[in-house]
Amino acid sequence: MTIDRRELLKLVTGSSLAALMPSLVRAQTVGTGSGYKAIVALFMHGGNDSNNMLIPNDERHAGYAAVRGSAIAINRGDLSPLAGTPMGMHPSLAPLAQLWSEGDLNWVQNAGVLLQPLTRDQYNNSPQLRPVNLFSHDAQQNLWQTGGAASELITGWMGRVGDRLVDVGHVYPSVSLSGAQRALIGDRNSPLLISSSNLALRNYDPTDMDANDVARRAALDGLLAAPQQSNLGNLTTDIIRGDLEAGAVLNDILNGDQSIVDASFVDPAGNPVDSSLATALKHIARLIEARDEIGATRQTFMAETGGFDNHRSQAGTHAELLSNIARCVYAFHNTMRALGVADEVALFSMSDFNRVFKGNGSAGSDHGWGSHHFVVGGDLRPNQLLGTFPDQTIGGPDDARSDGRWIPTTSVEEYAGALVRWLGVSDADMPYVFPNWSNWNGGGRGPLDLFA
16 A cells, blocks of 8 residues: 555644654645735634623623623623624624724624534435534534635545645645644645744754663664665654654754744733743744745644633633733734734634533533634724624524524635635635535625725
């Protein structure tokens, strides 16, 4: 059996082999047009309760509070208002209110995985129109990242953008700060994986003259130089050599002391922001800072944070998670401004799914569907609430069941399509990037009007 690079990537993605490799894996990614542009995906693992991120701040709030229940509902007086709209945000998202006031934050309402536009009657009477494995963490993470709906796919929508551009000679990196995520895997390009540690911590720092580390490097060099007995062995050694070559360039970028990133990565009060998500976003910011040095003109990045599967005692945990996200996102955008590329970088959120609107009996919430997401960047059409906020009537037209599992009214393709169009993907390439594109192109459907 012959195994090519694509087959190896299938084996690596999500497996222990990815974790055992050094922190960098070679990649290629997107790039058309002039200048620099990047999109940064922030994936909230576990299923974020976006019902408590974007909340009615008008007479509808009473119904919201009654159904959600006192254990998880946010008091109207505590909301962070979105000026000029009837909506408010969770108080922990207050740092994002400043971005809203400056026109650098938009919201996408009730987005999710869909085969085609779907009504409650169709959901109940035509199960073949439902996406596969609804309410399952693994499946819905896959579908969000790959643009699949009828089946889970191996390659991701950002990875397929990279394929098209690799085909015409673009060789600039796409980057994951969250391991081997499918969103960035393509048929002919694979993501550059960067861990929160550097190569020195993996005992492969060429400047480290400790006898044991010198011996380890010599042993690894010997293994990589040895003849391999299979195509898989050759591909594996090629990838590891690429890791080490990339590390020689990127270690200084990620860990050097000449960057302005750390000083700029602060919250609205000017306080430094530190967390694992902050570290990932700082690494992304440093790579963007070094865009000319590494020759990048189009990049896709992915970072993640977890802890959102809160079936019990949700309120305090969720507030802390959202506070970390808001401070990190604000600090990242502030850093993009300091680097002079705020108009060239867009950060956007994704998650497995929303939570059920009706609170459960354990002061938490269960797996839902359609969810709200934010986009931050300097090139947005300012102050947009895009898509349609769900009718929050239990058993109403937007409720798949009778507990508040909102049927999405905006598809992943319409949301992500706006991002990749802005990045430079042509109309002709949209069906390749999104296999289900024909169901979302025409008849009043298509990419959201996110950008100026």
